[in-house]
Amino acid sequence: MSEHVLPQTELEAWGTDVQVVVCETCDWRFVLPAETSLPRCPHCFGTELELLSGEVSELPYVAPPEQAVPFAVSEAQLTGGIETFAKGIPLPPKDLNPAALRARLQAIYLPRWWVDAEVAALWQAEVGFDYEVVSHQERYSDTVGGWQARKVHEGRVRWEPRAGRLRRTYENVMAPALEAEKALRAQFGDYDVTRARPYHVDMVRRAPVRLPDRVPAVAWADAEMALRRRAGDECRQAAKGDHIREYRWQPAYPKRNWTLLLLPAYTTYYLDDEQRPQPVLIHGQTGRVIGMRKASLKRAQRIALILGLMALIIFVLSSISLLAVAVAPPLLVLGGIGLLVGMVLGLSALAPLIVVWRFNRPRRRPQER
Amino acid sequence: MAQFPPPDFVQTDSAIVGIEVYMPAPEPDIAPQGVVDFKCPQCGATTAYSVADGGICCEHCGYYESPTREVVGKGAQEFEFKVETLERAAVGWGAQRKELVCENCQAHTSIPVEMLTYTCPFCGSNKVIQRDAAQDVLRPRFLIPFQVTLEGCQVVARQWLGSSWMVPKDLQRLAHVTDFVPIYLPFWTFDAVTTADWRAQVAHTVTERYRSGGEWKTRTRTVWRWESGNVRRLFDDLLIAGTERLSRVLIDRLIHFDLTHLTPYDPNYLAGIRAQAYDVSLEPAWAEARDAMREDTRRACRAQASNSRMRNFTMNLDFAEETWRYVLLPVYVGLFTYANQTFQVMVNGQTAAIAGQRPVDWTKVWLAIGGLLAPGVILGIIGLVTAILGIGVIIGVIGLVLFVIGAIIAFFIYQKAEGMDDV
Ligand SMILES: [Zn+2]
Ligand SMILES: [Zn+2]
Numbered sequence: 001m002s003e004h005v006l007p008q009t010e011l012e013a014w015g016t017d018v019q020v021v022v023c024e025t026c027d028w029r030f031v032l033p034a035e036t037s038l039p040r041c042p043h044c045f046g047t048e049l050e051l052l053s054g055e056v057s058e059l060p061y062v063a064p065p066e067q068a069v070p071f072a073v074s075e076a077q078l079t080g081g082i083e084t085f086a087k088g089i090p091l092p093p094k095d096l097n098p099a100a101l102r103a104r105l106q107a108i109y110l111p112r113w114w115v116d117a118e119v120a121a122l123w124q125a126e127v128g129f130d131y132e133v134v135s136h137q138e139r140y141s142d143t144v145g146g147w148q149a150r151k152v153h154e155g156r157v158r159w160e161p162r163a164g165r166l167r168r169t170y171e172n173v174m175a176p177a178l179e180a181e182k183a184l185r186a187q188f189g190d191y192d193v194t195r196a197r198p199y200h201v202d203m204v205r206r207a208p209v210r211l212p213d214r215v216p217a218v219a220w221a222d223a224e225m226a227l228r229r230r231a232g233d234e235c236r237q238a239a240k241g242d243h244i245r246e247y248r249w250q251p252a253y254p255k256r257n258w259t260l261l262l263l264p265a266y267t268t269y270y271l272d273d274e275q276r277p278q279p280v281l282i283h284g285q286t287g288r289v290i291g292m293r294k295a296s297l298k299r300a301q302r303i304a305l306i307l308g309l310m311a312l313i314i315f316v317l318s319s320i321s322l323l324a325v326a327v328a329p330p331l332l333v334l335g336g337i338g339l340l341v342g343m344v345l346g347l348s349a350l351a352p353l354i355v356v357w358r359f360n361r362p363r364r365r366p367q368e369r
Numbered sequence: 370m371a372q373f374p375p376p377d378f379v380q381t382d383s384a385i386v387g388i389e390v391y392m393p394a395p396e397p398d399i400a401p402q403g404v405v406d407f408k409c410p411q412c413g414a415t416t417a418y419s420v421a422d423g424g425i426c427c428e429h430c431g432y433y434e435s436p437t438r439e440v441v442g443k444g445a446q447e448f449e450f451k452v453e454t455l456e457r458a459a460v461g462w463g464a465q466r467k468e469l470v471c472e473n474c475q476a477h478t479s480i481p482v483e484m485l486t487y488t489c490p491f492c493g494s495n496k497v498i499q500r501d502a503a504q505d506v507l508r509p510r511f512l513i514p515f516q517v518t519l520e521g522c523q524v525v526a527r528q529w530l531g532s533s534w535m536v537p538k539d540l541q542r543l544a545h546v547t548d549f550v551p552i553y554l555p556f557w558t559f560d561a562v563t564t565a566d567w568r569a570q571v572a573h574t575v576t577e578r579y580r581s582g583g584e585w586k587t588r589t590r591t592v593w594r595w596e597s598g599n600v601r602r603l604f605d606d607l608l609i610a611g612t613e614r615l616s617r618v619l620i621d622r623l624i625h626f627d628l629t630h631l632t633p634y635d636p637n638y639l640a641g642i643r644a645q646a647y648d649v650s651l652e653p654a655w656a657e658a659r660d661a662m663r664e665d666t667r668r669a670c671r672a673q674a675s676n677s678r679m680r681n682f683t684m685n686l687d688f689a690e691e692t693w694r695y696v697l698l699p700v701y702v703g704l705f706t707y708a709n710q711t712f713q714v715m716v717n718g719q720t721a722a723i724a725g726q727r728p729v730d731w732t733k734v735w736l737a738i739g740g741l742l743a744p745g746v747i748l749g750i751i752g753l754v755t756a757i758l759g760i761g762v763i764i765g766v767i768g769l770v771l772f773v774i775g776a777i778i779a780f781f782i783y784q785k786a787e788g789m790d791d792v
Contacts, residue, residue, distance in 0.1 A: 134451075142683065165373070168388065
């Protein structure tokens with residue numbers, strides 16, 4: 001393991017004094033202005049955040065991003081989203097309430113690789129050209145006494161082989177910079193990156209910036225796939241075709257430049273029964289909220305216990321009154337009713353347990369952190 | 370990608386800077402090559418296509434160019450009904466040809482440029498106007514080369530002229546007068562698949578027993594039951610003539626060409642041979658073919674019903690996989706005059722089938738008709754005369770039967786004779 005020193009020139013490029021902190025629990029790394037501090041990790045909500053300085057085992061990518069998608073969720077939208085999230089949970093944990101979620105809201109930027117590449121390639125493909133043919137549909141009827149014809153146009157595609165040479169520069173090709181990005185995007189939906197603005201120092205002042213945990217060497221395969229898609233589509237346009245298939249190429253990349261695009265998000269959390277923080281993530285552009293909504297089993301158990309105890313007491317008292325029937329016959333009625341009420345109460349003690357169990361069960365999908 | 374650009378690829382326009390596009394070299398187009406000179410490379414005389422083996426043969430010096438015949442047959446490329454094809458016709462003939470318009474019968478004939486003297490093959494008139502052939506027509510892509518020689522054609526024609534008792538006796542002697550001209554006639558071939566579903570009320574006869582006046586009786590009654598079905602028909606190379614200048618009756622008799630001999634179009638085949646451009650264009654020809662196809666499909670639908678008696682018949686028909694081809698087919702057109710009348714004869718240049726007009730010796734025909742009717746008439750008269758004797762009725766009945774039979778045969782003879790000289 002070689003030791004590296006954080007590159008000071010890159011840190012200075014952020015436009016303000018920045019620090020790199022690392023969460024001891026989840027190992028996420030963030031860049032934030034030197035004068036601010038994070039009380040909790042915006043990812044796992046652990047409190048042990050350490051300053052990354054001096055010597056590190058692996059050199060992180062700490063240069064400022066090229067562009068960022070701005071936060072675009074209004075306060076009202078944010079409040080509405082959180083309230084909807086907290087609503088409709090039977091016996092929610094005490095901590096799961098809009099006020100608490102709102103108070104813990106933390107804005108962060110998530111990174112995505114934003115690659116510029118110069119490509120030189122030989123390519124080959126089948127290019128499809130749309131055209132129309134004329135066909136006929138006819139109807140015959142004795143009563144009408146003849147044929148009624150209808151001319152219809154049918155669309156077809158003519159495929160023709162094409163080959164060529166390509167030398168183009170592709171800018172802002174995207175590749176995941178986080179291991180979790182794919183799963184996150186599946187739940188979260190994508191961002192409208194056309195809204196991205198060039199990096200400004202206010203951005204890092206607004207929210208801590210998460211550093212990539214996926215190095216360019218790993219992310220390159222994704223970038224290359226995106227490049228291939230773009231080049232294929234451009235070759236289709238170059239050949240004036242309407243479709244392309246069987247695109248094959250032999251690319252070389254004389255120049256590659258890696259930068260970051262930042263995507264806005266909010267994180268917050270609530271504490272569940274075991275007092276573990278359950279993360280809640282909010283899309284910084286669409287306001288979509290994702291997170292695990294859990295009902296509190298503890299609360300359900302407590303209610304069930306109280307109901308059960310009440311049932312037991314009624315049951316015991318009724319039994320005693322039944323034993324005393326010989327002495328005072330009217331006690332038969334009282335004892336009978338009491339016995340019935342006790343049984344009903346005892347059964348209803350199961351209800352909160354069932355409700356909570358059923359609510360938590362289908363929602364128990366593996367959650368991205 | 371072992372090799373770049375791939376073999377037979379040529380560079381083409383690109384809509385994007387930085388991307389070069391290569392495409393397969395387009396097949397050499399025959400049209401723009403300009404004038405194809407059918408001059409003998411050895412002596413400069415006009416050469417002609419030789420029917421015997423499909424080569425080019427010079428009559429003057431004996432120069433011979435072996436045939437380059439490539440038969441594609443029914444595999445010959447078929448074309449779709451592209452909107453653009455229908456809207457915009459393709460370029461004209463391969464070699465530059467002249468078009469002759471006959472002032473007498475208005476026929477348009479395309480001839481090689483070097484052909485100077487000319488008479489109209491359709492009416493024999495020499496009142497023709499020469500002009501450059503229209504270039505806005507579709508180009509024929511395939512043809513069937515001539516396989517019947519001019520001599521063979523004469524033999525067939527001579528046999529045919531003497532093959533009927535209805536023609537004048539001296540007609541066969543005039544056979545040598547007939548001058549046959551080989552000509553390529555335009556035809557369209559059409560392929561399609563039709564799928565149809567039909568529905569109709571079909572008549573069913575039911576016998577029922579009923580009680581009337583204390584007795585059981587039976588009667589039959591027609592009940593109409595709904596029936597339905599579907600039909601799928603494949604049409605392969607339906608031929609439609611591309612010209613209206615020639616008698617449709619004659620063409621229909623000759624139309625049985627064997628399309629397995631289709632050959633890619635090559636101007637060489639037209640050396641010294643006239644070819645006619647189509648005057649029935651693609652759309653009307655296709656409409657005619659479609660009409661034949663849908664009537665055939667309708668018959669197939671009706672045949673599915675359990676009884677041919679039906680009412681409220683309706684069907685929906687969908688055409689699919691429609692394709693077309695423009696081909697040239699070989700025909701000899703001949704003319705002969707008899708008693709100051711011109712008669713047209715056509716011989717299929719591939720199968721030697723013959724069709725045409727023949728003068729009819731009406732004396733012979735009327736004599737025959739008279740002969741056929743005479744027994745009936747005579748027996749009838751005898752029957753009338755002998756009616757008083759009591760046996761006349763039987764004779765009269767036999768006479769009537771003979772008359773009817775004679776009249777039917779006479780009618781067919783008359784019809785055939787009418788058809789012979791009037792097509
Ligand atoms: Zn953490
Ligand atoms: Zn010669």
